[in-house]
Amino acid sequence: MTAAPGYAPRRTLPLRVEIVRQFKRRRTLVMFGLLLALPWILVIAFQFGPQSNNGGQSLRISDLATQSGLNFAAFALSVSANFLLVVAVAMFCGDTVSSEANWSSLRYLLAAPIPRDRLLRQKLIVALGYSAAAVICLPVMALVAGTLAFGWNDIQVPVTGEVIPAVDVLPRFGIVIGYALVSQLVVAALAFLVSTMTDSPLGAVGGAVGLWIVSTILQAVEALGSLREFLPTYWNNAWTDALTPEMDWGGMVKGASVSITYAAILVAIAFRRFRRKDVVS
Amino acid sequence: MKRVAALVAALALIGVTTWLVWPSAPQARGQDQAISVVDGTDDDQRVQLDATFFPPSGGGKAPVVLLAHGFGGSKQSMRQQAAQLAQDGYAVLTWSARGFGRSTGEIALNSPDYEVKDVKQLIDWVAKRPEVQLDATGDPRVGIVGGSYGGAIALMTAAFDQRVDAIVPQITWADLADALFPNNAVQATPAGLGDPETGVFKRMWSGIFFGRGLSLDSFAQQSQSQAQGQGPAQNGQNGQNGQNGQGQNGQNGQNGQGQNAQGQNGQGQGGQSRGQGLGQTAMPMTPEEARCGRFLPAICDIYQTVAKDGRATSEAITLLRASSPVTVANRIKAPTLLLQGQRDSLFPLSHADANAKAIASAGTPVSIAWFDGGHDGGNGEADWLYEQTSAWLARYLKGEGSAQAAPPVSGFTVTRDGGRDPGTRQRIRLHPETSSYPGLGGTDTTTVQLAGPEQNIVNPPGGAPAAISTVPGVGSLLGGQSGGVSIDMPGQSAVFESPPLTAPLQLTGSSTAVVKVTGEGEATLFAKVYDVSDGSQLPVLPAGQVAPFRVTFPDGGGSVEVTVALPAADHNFAAGHRLRLVVATTDMGFATPAEPATYQVALSSPELTVPTVRTLSAPPAGIAWWVWAMPLTAIVIAAILLATGRTSTRATTGRVSGTRATADRTTATRAITNGATAPDPTTTQASDPTSTPVPEPASASALQPASAPEPASVPGRGDDQGVDDDGQAVPLEIKGLTKAYRNGELAVDGLSFRVERGQVLGLLGPNGAGKTTTMRMMMGLIRPDDGEVRIFGERVTPGAPVLSRLGSFVEGPGFLPHLSGRDNIELYWAATGRPPADAHFEEALEIAGLGKALERAVRTYSQGMRQRLAIAQAMLGLPDLLVLDEPTNGLDPPQIREMREVLKRYARDGRTVIVSSHLLAEVEQTCSHVVVMHRGRLVSAGPVSRLLTSAKPANGHGPRLEDVFLDLIGDKS
Structure with a gap:
């Protein structure tokens, strides 16, 4: 009799349990609340803000936001993808292990025992799930809010002003959200790695966001030339290519490639480190 | 971890620094030369050309490239490009053409009698350079490379001097007469260009072109009148204005004429005019100088005539x-690469196209971009x-x-807009190419149907206000991507529009339209094709180009049918857009009646016949190799990282016997099998110097043979396979357990003991004795540096299944503060994956005794409540081995008493x-056995009763554990 009756490593820490453990956290609820409320706040801002009545001549994405629900959703995504969603993803992935360490509950989970690889795997899946939910819920809520507020019209493409039928754009919108998910993988993996190294949740989230900011700054250094293509943030806005009249996959494919590359290595390092780590928290 | 981070940071720093300070190849240094040449129709004019020779940076003999500057420039404009070419292994000669810079002579517009003769003598000169x-x-x-004015001299010289082996003329003219007097009414002219006799005077460009020649002189004078090195402050800007960035004004301060240095394109207009103003204030010019500047008087005279009349x-x-x-x-005969700008209303x-056709007719290789x-x-x-x-x-x-190494240059390459770069959001350009140049007629034609009634248009008196297509010289300032502002004046233009395009149309070449114009005398008209979207965008005039043409009506008035060659362009008309043909009477850039x-x-x-080039396709951009290679590599690396990072149990076991002397290990073993309680002084002293002297034992100890690590069993008789008498596995067995802090100090040092079933073992020791570290190793949280922990015969590793038989409470409770006590307990059990029935929640929660507080969030609990809840959690599933660290901390006396009974x-x-x-005292009452640790080592182990009886009675009382303990840890005083 090596293990207690009924114990099987494969059954430890079911996803359902981890989801419940994380869901009731205040920061989870606040983050989702914020993401779901943001579109409505924007709607109110557009409705009651001073009208920049320039007769629809301007073709900036912010000016087109009130054209249709789809335009509005694209706008909401564009304003949040670079920071809000990064913070959300960094929070869900960076907080997951470090907060357990912080609460001292990590050692009891490990002594339960949940094998370390399994603990990380389950936590990573749940964290990615929450991240995905965050990335999806914002544009979807924006689509709902935008459609209710501005109607279901065809999308008008920023800069060029072309119009694409709404029905054609809807699947593209799925691509946009999918790409946004993939491009956030780097943040997720980075935050997760930091999470396994520290027992300060703030440190994990801040570390990931900080490195993200450094990458964004490096991206502005033109002297780096094509090296910048390999920065994790470089292809962040490639999803806008999906909303042009002719879809261009080039940027998104490159972005996904870079993102997956970083994510795979970072996650592997996280697992490798955590396996050997002395848990002293 | 910190070391790794430091290493990474250091490597990054080194990398960046290296990259920054990596010695770029030394800038090629030019040698200034004054080269005397003789030219003129009768070869009687001696001219001093100011030149700079750049030897090839690699040394040895190399091909030479003559770099010719644009109109208004000088050799200084070409300095940067020259240095670059020299670095690429060419000898380079730059010179200021006659009439420019510090060269003497007058501008003769690349005449075969003047400039061409000069360049031939320059070739003679370079032939003498070692x-x-x-070739002979x-x-x-x-080779000769140059833009605009410099491009024309490249072509002219190659025509007159067969020694030239290759030329790259850029944005230059084929026919200067046509450039200044274009007529796009299609006639049968051999060159494909219009007939300048009836051409429309390109007033603004001509003025700028000639004005630049005039202003040169004023600068020459200005620099003479000023002390050296006191050039105006805006010197640096002129070079920047040239968008090619080849204008280099580094030495302008010493050379007033250098202020005219402009980009090869001759776009230095802004800085130019400012400089001119300064020049004029510097020194009054003679009437002749003011009139003709540095132009050859003959040219000057002719210009004055044609500019006045607007007729060639x-x-x-x-x-x-x-x-x-x-x-x-x-x-x-020299292979020619023609680089022509799409945004060029001058040339x-x-x-x-005309140049390419003429050169190709002789069988000479020509490429065009x-x-x-x-x-x-x-x-x-x-x-x-x-x-x-x-x-x-x-x-x-x-x-x-x-x-072989150089990439081939295709016969025809076009730069097209490639949308925005996803990363920088900046414009990117594509370069589709095809092997042969199809001419302005394209490989295919598409016919677009235009519609519109006959329209009356007026030529305004005085020709003003005029429509705007391109503003010469400032196009780069105003121009957006769409070609800048284009404004048609109402009443002056006839408009014919196509229906929305059903498919995108890529125009490459020169469209043709046939219009009928009715009027009297003569008409100067301008035709252009707009790209009109129905959206909110303004119509776009591709490249800002117009096609001027002049029609002469039959005497007494009537109508004339004209075929107009519209401006050559490469433009994509998107589906849904319309083509709009506009025929206007005015254009700001031209002289109109x-x-x-x-x-x-x-x-x-x-x-409307629109030429397209079917064969023109972007080089298969495809997907860069790294796009698929990188993630695959990363996944392989990740797999390797994971595979090599597996926790190997063997390696650790090997270290137990391998790294440290076995004898040393036994010193820590305290065998109390025969009731011995104290360590042997001799072996203790033989151990680490860090160990403290152990007090003299009260009774003799029976030593185990010093051969193998032998756990102190409590009260073990046989141990061997970690199996007790009943054949059941020993609940806990620790052998030679060692763990060092990061600083190298040993937290646990060769600890060995054993716990039998049914025992309540007290683990005693002062702070820092290593109790908690030992417990953490029991739980598999910390990896021992040496030795091992076995629970029920199973070696403890991180996540070992046998840990499921261990309940633990170490170093305080660990709960999710946002969940209630019950949720915490239930979710914890759920996390173990074991059946809820095995949990025995009620028994455990009874021990916790939290009552209704169980439903509150844990963050509201007191220390004692958390403590009890944590003990309850440890008891979930009634584990066979329960490990509790300071369980009575924070409990009140009744609870302590209760806890004692529970245990x-x-x-x-x-x-x-x-x-x-x-x-x-608590231990004394609760535990059946004790293990005493001090500084990571086992000091004593055995039943509480034996420990007490072995001690000397003190002060007439029976022995107290406290005395024994203090005795053992040598801290009696």
């Missing part, structure tokens, strides 16, 4: 044609142009080897409990 590779005596391997005289045409490559281009694409740039601005694509130039020169000037007039314009044929009862059922505590 650094220059020769006096025949150097030579045959004299003027003869003179301009003499300076036009198209007339002599069929003599060119439009049709000029490159339409890039995003030209005299009207655009991007300029300096880097791409350099690449193309470099490839061309490598192919035709350098040896076979480098020709001052007489008011009215014309009727109608479509002769509703068809005793727990062990009575055949389970085992290990308790660490500071409260010796």
Whole structure:
């Protein structure tokens, strides 16, 4: 009799349990609340803000936001993808292990025992799930809010002003959200790695966001030339290519490639480190 | 971890620093030369050319490249490009053409009698240089590169001097007469350009062109009048204005004329005019100087005449044609790469077309590229142009080897907008290419149906206000991507529009339209094709180009049918857009009649013929190799990282016997099998110097043989396989357990002991004795440096399944503060994956005794409540081995008493409990056995009763554990 009756490593820490453990956290609820409320706040801002009545001549994405629900959703995504969603993803992935360490509950989970690889795997899946939910819920809520507020019209493409039928754009919108998910993988993996190294949740989230900011700054250094293509943030806005009249996959494919590359290595390092780590928290 | 981070940071720092300070190849240094040449129709004019020779940076003999500057520039404009070419292994000669810079002589517009003769003598000069590779005596391997004015001299020289081996003329003219007097009414002219006799005077460009020649002189005077090195403050700006970035004004301070240095494109207009103003204030000019500047008087006179009338005289045409490559281009034997700007209303694409046709007619290889740039601005694509130039020169000037290495230059390349870069959101350009140049007629034509009634248009008196297509010289300032502002004046233009396109249409070349114009006398008209979207965008005039044409009506008025060649362009009309043909009476850039007039314009044929080039396709951009290679590599690396990072149990076991002397290990073993309680002094002293002297034992100890690590069993009789008498596995067995802190100090040092079933073991020791570290190792949280922990015979590793039989409470409770006590307990059990029925929640929660508080969030609990909840959690599932660290901390006396009973009862059922505590009295009452640790080592182990009896009675009382303990840890005083 090596293990207690009924114990099987494969059954430890079911996803359902981890989801419940994380869901009731205040920061989870606040983050989702914020993401779901943001579109409505924007709607109110557009409705009651001073009208920049320039007769629809301007073709900036912010000016087109009130054209249709789809335009509005694209706008909401564009304003949040670079920071809000990064913070959300960094929070869900960076907080997951470090907060357990912080609460001292990590050692009891490990002594339960949940094998370390399994603990990380389950936590990573749940964290990615929450991240995905965050990335999806914002544009979807924006689509709902935008459609209710501005109607279901065809999308008008920023800069060029072309119009694409709404029905054609809807699947593209799925691509946009999918790409946004993939491009956030780097943040997720980075935050997760930091999470396994520290027992300060703030440190994990801040570390990931900080490195993200450094990458964004490096991206502005033109002297780096094509090296910048390999920065994790470089292809962040490639999803806008999906909303042009002719879809261009080039940027998104490159972005996904870079993102997956970083994510795979970072996650592997996280697992490798955590396996050997002395848990002293 | 910190070391790794530091290492990574250091490596990154080193990398960046290296990259920053990596010695770029030393800047090639030029040698200033004054080269005397003789030219003129009778070879009697001696001119001193100011030149700079750059030897090839690699040394040895190399092909030579003559770099010619644009109009208004000087050799200084070419310095940067020259240095770059020299670094690429060419000898380079730059010079200021006659009449420019510090060269003497007058501007003769690249006349065969003047400038061409000069350049031939420059070729003679370079042939004598030892650094220059020769094809034959006096025949150097030579290429000529230049833009605008410099491009024309490249073409002219190649026509007149067969020693030239390759030329790369950029944004230059084929026929100067046509450039200044274009007429796009299609006639059968051999060159494909219009007839300048009836051409429309390109007033603004001509003015700028000639004005630049005039202003040169004023600068020459200005610099003479000023002390050296006191150039105006805006010197630095002129070079920047040239979008090619090839204008280099580094030395302008010493050379007043250098202020005119402009980009090769001649776009330095802004800085130019400012500089001119300064120049004029510096020194009054003589009337002749003011009139003609540094122009040859003959040219000056002709210009004055034609500019006044706006009509080309045959004299003027003869003179301009003499300076036009198209007339002599069929003599060119040097392979020619023509780089023409799409944004060029001075020398439009049709000029490159004419040159290409003329040169190709002699069988000479010609490649042509339409890039995003030209005299009207655009991007300029300096880097791409350099690449193309470099490839061309490598192919035709350098040896076979480098020709292979250089990328081939296609017959025809066009720069197209490639949308925005996803990363930087900046414009990117594509370069589709095809192997042969199809001409302005394209490989195919698409017919677009236009519609519109006959319309009356007026020529306003005085020709004002005029429509705006391109503003010469400032196009780069105003121009957006769409071609800048284009404004048509109401009433002056007839409009014919197509229905929305059903498919995108890529125009490449020159469209033609046939219109019928009715009026009297003569009409000067401008045709253009707009790209009109129905959206909110303004109509776009591709490249800002218009096609001027002049029609002469039959006497007494009537109508004339004209076929108009619309401006050559490369433009994509998106689906849904319309094509709009506009015929206007005015254009700001051209001279138009001052007489008011009215014309009727109608479509002769509703068809607009749009040329397309089917073969023009972007080089298969495909997906960069790294796009798929990188993630695959990363996944492989990740797999390797994971595979090699597996926790290996073998390695650790090996270290137990391998790394440390076995004898040393036994010193820590305290065998108390025969009731011995104290360690042996001799072996203790033989151990680590860090160990403290152990007090003299009260009774003799029976030593175990010093052969193998032997756990102190409590009260173990046999141990061997970790199996007790009943054949059941020993609940806990620790052998030679060692763990060092990061600083190297040993937290646990060779600890060995054993716990039997049914025991309540007290783990005693002062702070820092290593109790908690030992417990963490029992839980698999910390990996021992040496030795091992076995629970029920199973070795403890992180996540070992046997840990499921261990309940633990170590170093305080660990709960999720946002969940209630019950949720915490239930979710914890759920996390173990074991059946809820095995949990025995009620029993455990009874021990916790939290009552209703169980439903509150844990964050509201007191320390004692959390403590009890944590103990309850440890007891979930009634584990066979219960490890509790300071369980009575924070409990009140009744709870302590209750806890004591709970633990005793727990062990009575055949389970085992290990308790660490500071409260010796508590241990005395609760535990059946004790293990005493001090500084990571085992000091004593055995039943509490034995420990007490072995001690000397003190003060007449019975022995107390406290005394024994203090005795053992040597801290009696």
